[in-house]
Amino acid sequence: MARNIGAACRRCRRENLKLYLKGDRCYSDKCSFERRAFGPGQHGQARFKKQSDYAIQLREKQKVKSMYGMLEGQFRLTFDKAEMQKGVTGENLLILLERRLDNTVFRIGYASSRNQARQLVRHNHILINGKRVNIPSYVVSVEDVITLKEKSRANAAINENLEAVVRRGVPSWLELEKDNYKATVKALPNREELTMPIQEQLIVELYSK
Numbered sequence: 001m002a003r004n005i006g007a008a009c010r011r012c013r014r015e016n017l018k019l020y021l022k023g024d025r026c027y028s029d030k031c032s033f034e035r036r037a038f039g040p041g042q043h044g045q046a047r048f049k050k051q052s053d054y055a056i057q058l059r060e061k062q063k064v065k066s067m068y069g070m071l072e073g074q075f076r077l078t079f080d081k082a083e084m085q086k087g088v089t090g091e092n093l094l095i096l097l098e099r100r101l102d103n104t105v106f107r108i109g110y111a112s113s114r115n116q117a118r119q120l121v122r123h124n125h126i127l128i129n130g131k132r133v134n135i136p137s138y139v140v141s142v143e144d145v146i147t148l149k150e151k152s153r154a155n156a157a158i159n160e161n162l163e164a165v166v167r168r169g170v171p172s173w174l175e176l177e178k179d180n181y182k183a184t185v186k187a188l189p190n191r192e193e194l195t196m197p198i199q200e201q202l203i204v205e206l207y208s209k
Contacts (some may be wrong), residue, residue, distance in 0.1 A: 054206070057203070061075070061206055067196065067198075068100070069114045069115055069118065078093065078096050078097060079203070090200030090201050090204045093200055093203065094194055094198065098189040099140050099141075099189065100136065101128075101135065102136035105121060105146070107170065108170060109168070110125075110161060111161055112164070116157075120152075120158075121134055121136045121138075125152040125158075126146065127147045127148070128146055129144060130145075132149070140185050142185050145182060145184050146183045147182045148181040170183075173185065173186055173187045173188060173193065174186065
């Protein structure tokens, strides 16, 4: 499986935005973005230069790709699906990204980052409606029940993440029963719940060229 193995903190600094790619480290004093809030590389502290419309659109796409931990091919396929659906393409895109299983596992609190959530899914820790699903790009639906495999419930890291989920909060479209290691998809996510500064229309404009 292709992976983005570049330094996560450099991506935050490149986008000039904390993307929370490294879990609890992003909330601590060790966060590289907090200590060096300027672009990476030799010219990272150089004066800001005016960007073209294309550059602004590209950076927005790269930011969202990094946020959800996706490669270009995966992201483009998701965009094409969003474009074929009824409604606003940009909002459809963000809702599809939120409904990915790796993101849902992160939102529930089983994992401290989307990368860690992807590992949990790949290593067969997650059950959907009682059946094992190990595909991170699986799209959850309303009334899906997401549980941890019985043997995984003693995992110290997972339990620590569940204890810390209060700090981050669980979105209203998900219902978590922490003691039962169970979560239910109550509804589809909506655009208003996504608090990260994303301008999805710029991505639509980029792919429409």
